[in-house]
Amino acid sequence: MIHFLTRIAFQLSALALCAAPASAEGDPRAARDTIALAPVDTVAPSTVVESPYEFTSGTLSLPGTLTLPRDAGGKIPVALIVAGSGPTDRNGNSGGLMRAQNNSNLYAILAWELAELGIASVRYDKRTIGENLKKVDLQGTSIDDFVDDVTAGAKALAADARFSRVVLLGHSEGAELVLQAVNRGAPAAGIIMAAGAGRPIRTVLREQLSRQLPAAEIAKWDSAFGRYLRGEEPGDVHQALRPMFLPQYRKFMVSWVKYDPASEIARVKVPVLVIHGGRDLQVSKDDALALKAAQPAARLVFIPAANHVFRATISDDRMAQLPLYRDPTIPIVPELAPTIAGWIDKLP
8 A cells, every 4th residue: 555645744743652551542631622512423324325436437446436515406515524644544544554543434434424414425435445456567567557546537437427517526635636637637616725724835844843753864865865766775764764764665756746737726727615624733834824825716716724634622732633533433523524516616
C-alpha cells in the first residue's frame, strides 16, 4: 500500500504511544481536550438507502457505495467522495499500522448526513484497496492513476440519469486529486477541497516532521528525500520514516512532489469550496489561505474546532487528538455537512 502520508506525523505519535503503558483513550489530555458530543452509529441510518456502486477505470473495476435519501424523488445532486492518502477505504478507515490511527468512518458518516440533506454520494475504494491491490503494479503507479480514477468516477455519475449534477469532494490528498481531475476534463459542476494542502507536498511533509523531530533528523530527511527522488538509496534516516522510502513507491512520490496546489487551483474553471479545520495538525491555515489567494473566486470556510478528520477538539496536542482518529462513534463537526450541502444547492 502507498504510505506516502500527510498523516506521517501521526505515525510518529502512534509509535511513541505504543511504547507507553497507557492507551490514548486513557490519556487525561484526550478527556480534557475533546469536545463531548453524542456518539453516532457505525451503520447507515434508516433515513438513507445504500447500495453497491461500481465504475471502471482502465482495466480496473472500483467498488463503491451509493448513498441516497430514502425519500429521494426526481434528479438530485451527487458528490463523488475521494479519500485521502494511504490505505484509506471508502468509509475513511485504514488497515495495517495506520488502523490504530484512522478508523474514523469519516466518509460514511458524511455520506449519511449529506443524504439527509438531499445530496446523494458515491464513495469508493481506491485502486490500492482490496482485490485491486493484487492487480496493480505499485512500482509503476503514479498520482496520475488516482486522478484518472476520479475522472472515471465523475464520468460514470455524469452519465447516470438519476443525478442532476456531479460534484467532486476530496479530503486531504483526495482534495488534490479532485482538483487535478477537473483540470483534466472530469465533468463536474464544482469541487470541494476538504483539509487539502495548498503548498507542494514536500513543503507540507517537512513542516509536519519539523514539529516532532530534532533539526538533525530533519537534515537527514532532507538529504534522504532528495536521494530517494533521484533513484538512489536514501541512506540514514529516522526509523519511523523508513516506510516513506520504499523503492516500489518512488514513482508515486516523484509524481506527487511535482504537483503545486496553488498553481493548479489558479487554472480551475468551476466553482471551488475550500474547507479547513482550525485544529488541523496535518495541513495548516497557510494551506487554505494559499488556495484562496491563488483562486480568489473560491469560497473559503473555516471550522474553528475541527481537526483533520473533522472531529471537534480544543486541543492542538497530537496525543490528545489520536483518539479522534480511532473512534468511529465520535460525530463529525455539525457544520461540515450543512456547509457542503448548502454550497452544492446554490451551484448553477
